[in-house]
Amino acid sequence: MTEPHDITAGREVAVAGSVVVITGGGSGIGEATARAFAAAGGRVVIGDLNIEAAHRVAASIGATAMRCDVTREAEVAALIDRAVESHGRIDTMINNAGAIGARGGIAEISEQGWSDTIAILLNSVVFGMKHAARHMIPRRSGAILTTASNASVAALGPHPYSTCKSAVLGLTRSVAAELAGHRITVNAVAPGMISTGLTAALYGGDEATRRKSAEVSPLGDPILAEDMARWFVFLAGPGGRSMTGQTIVVDGGATTVRGPSAHH
Numbered sequence: 362m363t364e365p366h367d368i369t370a371g372r373e374v375a376v377a378g379s380v381v382v383i384t385g386g387g388s389g390i391g392e393a394t395a396r397a398f399a400a401a402g403g404r405v406v407i408g409d410l411n412i413e414a415a416h417r418v419a420a421s422i423g424a425t426a427m428r429c430d431v432t433r434e435a436e437v438a439a440l441i442d443r444a445v446e447s448h449g450r451i452d453t454m455i456n457n458a459g460a461i462g463a464r465g466g467i468a469e470i471s472e473q474g475w476s477d478t479i480a481i482l483l484n485s486v487v488f489g490m491k492h493a494a495r496h497m498i499p500r501r502s503g504a505i506l507t508t509a510s511n512a513s514v515a516a517l518g519p520h521p522y523s524t525c526k527s528a529v530l531g532l533t534r535s536v537a538a539e540l541a542g543h544r545i546t547v548n549a550v551a552p553g554m555i556s557t558g559l560t561a562a563l564y565g566g567d568e569a570t571r572r573k574s575a576e577v578s579p580l581g582d583p584i585l586a587e588d589m590a591r592w593f594v595f596l597a598g599p600g601g602r603s604m605t606g607q608t609i610v611v612d613g614g615a616t617t618v619r620g621p622s623a624h625h
């Protein structure tokens with residue numbers, strides 16, 4: 362029988378022994394998150410277009426890796442089905458794979474660039490939510506998490522990137538409303554600038570990107586992929602059991618804090 366003060370009462374939420382599927386787990390935020398779940402005792406399945414990178418990470422943490430192009434629904438479905446076949450269920454889905462996508466001014470944007478970016482940053486999230494929900498609904502348990510961006514809440518990315526990351530907030534709320542009745546939580550983590558493969562190519566390497574990350578953060582330290590990993594583990598576990606439809610912005614205050622308060 363459950364004691365009244367047992368804070369883990371309710372849906373099954375322990376991360377240890379849980380099954381987590383992470384897209385883009387071969388690098389950056391996804392890699393740090395895969396490592397954090399494995400360290401917490403989770404059974405991790407990584408899907409990545411870069412299968413060598415995914416295998417390298419998986420081999421070092423005892424996880425499974427599978428090639429998956431998240432722009433293709435059948436491949437996302439196959440990744441999640443494989444996790445369920447191997448481990449009997451999926452507890453946490455993390456829609457994380459992404460790229461910067463098409464860049465340039467609104468007067469120059471190409472139709473192809475626009476739709477390719479929507480495919481990688483938005484369609485992928487819809488596919489991940491859909492196929493995770495298919496398995497979670499009958500079990501009345503699960504957490505669906507997505508990597509948004511602080512470009513979700515401020516004009517920081519190229520237009521298609523900002524658009525997709527903003528859409529993730531709406532999708533997260535909307536799907537959370539549907540799935541709440543099935544006791545499935547749906548939340549997002551919105552990172553600020555972190556040195557990863559995605560940004561290091563833009564800002565001149567890892568060191569320069571870390572400096573830039575610290576520079577744009579009012580808290581003054583570079584934001585790390587491991588900081589996002591902690592939030593994902595928290596939201597997948599007991600900490601996230603009473604929250605759904607939310608996006609946590611983890612950007613050192615970059616989109617909130619503007620210099621010292623007028624009261625100081």
Ligand SMILES: NC(=O)c1ccc[n+]([C@@H]2O[C@H](COP(=O)([O-])OP(=O)(O)OC[C@H]3O[C@@H](n4cnc5c(N)ncnc54)[C@H](O)[C@@H]3O)[C@@H](O)[C@H]2O)c1
Binds near residue numbers: 384386510
């Ligand atoms: N780095 C940042 O500053 C930052 C800030 C905010 C949000 N994000 C978001 O974080 C997520 C992870 O990015 P990251 O910074 O760790 O970059 P990263 O380049 O280090 O990792 C991205 C991973 O996604 C994989 N990937 C790319 N296209 C794919 C596809 N079609 N199918 C499957 N896998 C694919 C890559 O192979 C790579 O392993 C992205 O959604 C990105 O938009 C990053």
